[in-house]
Amino acid sequence: MVEIGWGKVRFINYVGTIQLSQVQIDIIPKLHVDALRGRAALVNMLTAAGYVPYLIGSTSLLQVAEWDILEFIAWAFVRELHDQIVRGAAADYQLMEENIGKVKGKILTVPHLRNNFANPTKVYCGFHERTIDIPLNRLFKCALEYLRKKIRTRELLQQVKHALSFFDEVAPIFTVDSKLLDSITFDRQNRRFEGAYELAKLILSRMSVLNRSGSQASCSILFEVNRLYETYIGKAMRSLVTDGRRSVYLQHDQVRLLKNEDTETYNIPLIPDIVVGEMAEDGSERWTTIIDTKWKLPHYQQDDLYQMYAYVTAYPDAQQAILLYPRSAEAVEQKNWSVPFAPQKKILVRTVRVDTYENTLEDLQALIG
Structure with missing residues (x-):
């Protein structure tokens, strides 16, 4: 959603980049930190959540974050593609x-x-x-040709041109649609190129023309930040729960809020972002921890507490329902409540660091024990 006001444009719930012929807009997380660290947090979430399938070590985050979002995605694409091409180009x-x-x-x-x-x-x-003149390589060449016209950083541009040299024998294509992008299939012979393909698809599927005259080509790569944050936390939680005794569910939909006495049916599904289940001694599963992710500054509202109250009471074995916010530079006091008729059930407000994946795991580990 875009909110346009006098002398300003505000992007609501989206992060990413919009590149026009003369202007580029980078939309980065608002965490009350400087732009570089905000971009590093975004890069961390995009890679760890799998939106950009190229893993980066925490020591490289700030270095990579010096680029804009399009250049970061271009860098990941060229690196991944080069890593596979040196082993042999895709062929058929x-x-x-x-x-x-x-x-x-x-x-x-x-x-x-x-x-x-x-x-x-x-x-x-x-x-x-x-x-090597096959559809997959034609898509790679098309993505590289597009980046060659858009990238401004000299070192990265040289990497793009070097990658293009591997595709001299590949016929160029000038239009890409969703049908062509989705027509690519993978088997054991070419599966190692799947990561590069996903990045090329991300670049090519976001190429667009935004202005009505059609004279200015643009690229918009935008991500819905609430969904990104939820996916990121969900993947981090799943990487923590490896003991076989617990399970992590995303968008859990097995519990209903009310029972209709007239029809004997259960109504109003509750769908928390994340639910942690634990195996009981009798072999049954108990859903003990509920997490609802909120991408905003941790200033909860009464509606948020009503929502968590519904979760923690409707799940009979739930011990805690957690409102989980990204940690910002602003100091926030943790909040703890209990349900009066069931004091063992808690509603908590917590924050988690998203600057690096390691810090996120550390905070989540402390949260779930």
């Missing part, structure tokens, strides 16, 4: 037809007679030949 066998002076493959009778009726020195053959 394609049926070729050629009128040549010796038999190769098999003779194609009909075109042979048509082309060589009066020329016994030629034979029209069909044969399979290994080639």
